[in-house]
Amino acid sequence: NHLNFSGGPGVLPATVLAETQQAIECVPEVGLSILGISHRSDWFAGVVDEAERNIRQLLQLPESHAVLFLQGGATLQFSMIPMLLLRHRRQTADYLRTGYWSAKAIPEARLEGDVRVLWDGEPWGFRRLPRPDELAYSDTAAYLHYVSNETVEGIQFHAIPGLDRVTRVCDMSSDFLSRPFDPERFDLIYAHAQKNIGPAGVTVVILRRDLLHRAPDGLPTLLDYRTHLNAHSIYNTPPVFAIYVVLLVTRWLLNDIGGLDRMDAINRQKAASLYEVIDDSDGFYDGWAAREDRSLMNVVFRLPTADLEAAFLHQATDQGFSGLKGHRSLGGIRASIYNAMTPEAVDSLCRFMWEFADANHS
Ligand code: PLP
Numbered sequence: 001n002h003l004n005f006s007g008g009p010g011v012l013p014a015t016v017l018a019e020t021q022q023a024i025e026c027v028p029e030v031g032l033s034i035l036g037i038s039h040r041s042d043w044f045a046g047v048v049d050e051a052e053r054n055i056r057q058l059l060q061l062p063e064s065h066a067v068l069f070l071q072g073g074a075t076l077q078f079s080m081i082p083m084l085l086l087r088h089r090r091q092t093a094d095y096l097r098t099g100y101w102s103a104k105a106i107p108e109a110r111l112e113g114d115v116r117v118l119w120d121g122e123p124w125g126f127r128r129l130p131r132p133d134e135l136a137y138s139d140t141a142a143y144l145h146y147v148s149n150e151t152v153e154g155i156q157f158h159a160i161p162g163l164d165r166v167t168r169v170c171d172m173s174s175d176f177l178s179r180p181f182d183p184e185r186f187d188l189i190y191a192h193a194q195k196n197i198g199p200a201g202v203t204v205v206i207l208r209r210d211l212l213h214r215a216p217d218g219l220p221t222l223l224d225y226r227t228h229l230n231a232h233s234i235y236n237t238p239p240v241f242a243i244y245v246v247l248l249v250t251r252w253l254l255n256d257i258g259g260l261d262r263m264d265a266i267n268r269q270k271a272a273s274l275y276e277v278i279d280d281s282d283g284f285y286d287g288w289a290a291r292e293d294r295s296l297m298n299v300v301f302r303l304p305t306a307d308l309e310a311a312f313l314h315q316a317t318d319q320g321f322s323g324l325k326g327h328r329s330l331g332g333i334r335a336s337i338y339n340a341m342t343p344e345a346v347d348s349l350c351r352f353m354w355e356f357a358d359a360n361h362s
Helices: 014-025 042-059 073-085 100-110 209-214 225-230 240-257 260-279 306-318 343-360
Strands: 065-070 092-097 114-120 144-147 168-171 188-192 203-208 298-302 333-336
Touching: 014 240, 042 065, 042 203, 042 240, 065 225, 073 100, 073 168, 073 188, 073 203, 073 209, 092 100, 100 114, 100 144, 100 168, 203 209, 209 225, 240 260, 260 298, 260 343, 306 333, 306 343
Parallel strands: 092 114, 092 144, 144 168, 168 188
Antiparallel strands: 065 203, 188 203, 298 333
8 A cells, every 4th residue: 555645635643544444344333334324314414523532622622612514525614704704895804815725715704805915925925924913904804814724835834914903714735733723812703524434425513603693694405504503414315424524533632642731742753754854954955944944844955956746756656755746836746744744654655755865866
């Protein structure tokens, strides 16, 4: 089996993969395959409840915040958020344009109302994030939207931007449950599953319940968060399989890893090993991100020439490393090291990178 460093779907922890295989055969409590269990069964309502409880426990989430399991990916949140918070309002929403994904959210918000790009990283090639003194926040903004980890460029916020008195909305798709944070400082968080928390098909949304008082009239039923809150995330047919695997992953985080502080320490160590190779390679590997903004999830770098990058990818594949090709919009190399990527796998990638540099560095 190849080691999968893909930036899209993350890998599952080995124990979770084994439990998932078992569940596809048969969930013992039910006597049926997970693929054939009704979303209206009591058993599945219990799955949703426990997945929510586990996320609450991992984040120490207060009751003021609801947890929802939705569909449509993170991309649908680009629209549902301004539908809730911007439609029919005289306010402006502030967006930080820090990379590929935050840039995608902005045109969707503009369909619903006024948007101000508070900071744009494009002139810097999206290699760095704003410093606090570059951000002139507005007290009267409808909300601030930012992406905590830009998956394509490999840049990550290590401090929370924005004013606590302004509604704070964050796309955590590629770093959710990879590190602890104070949930009280967020009004709406969203994260699709396919990086750290499970397979594609489900998107977790955490929102402050009182945001829903702002909902405009006339939202389509399925695009109204209240529908999903009232139905405990089982309004229409949910992605039963994906939500079940999210439950298994949250159990793994709680019981096998021991919580988010521990997960964070492991993730820091993995990222440090890769950045050390980059920094010690005498310029052979060129890290994309400014040092202080380096992502702990996506390590993006270049080699001196396109031919060397092609050779690197080719040899990596031969040696059993998959998914290292950078995002199509950026090129280069990207090693994604989400929660389930083991330190041992990262070490073997580091060894490969050293060997490749030794053989090719002139
Ligand atoms: N936001 C971020 C940070 C992402 O990394 C991605 C995809 O990788 C998306 C949004 C889009 O997610 P989806 O394909 O689930 O709509």
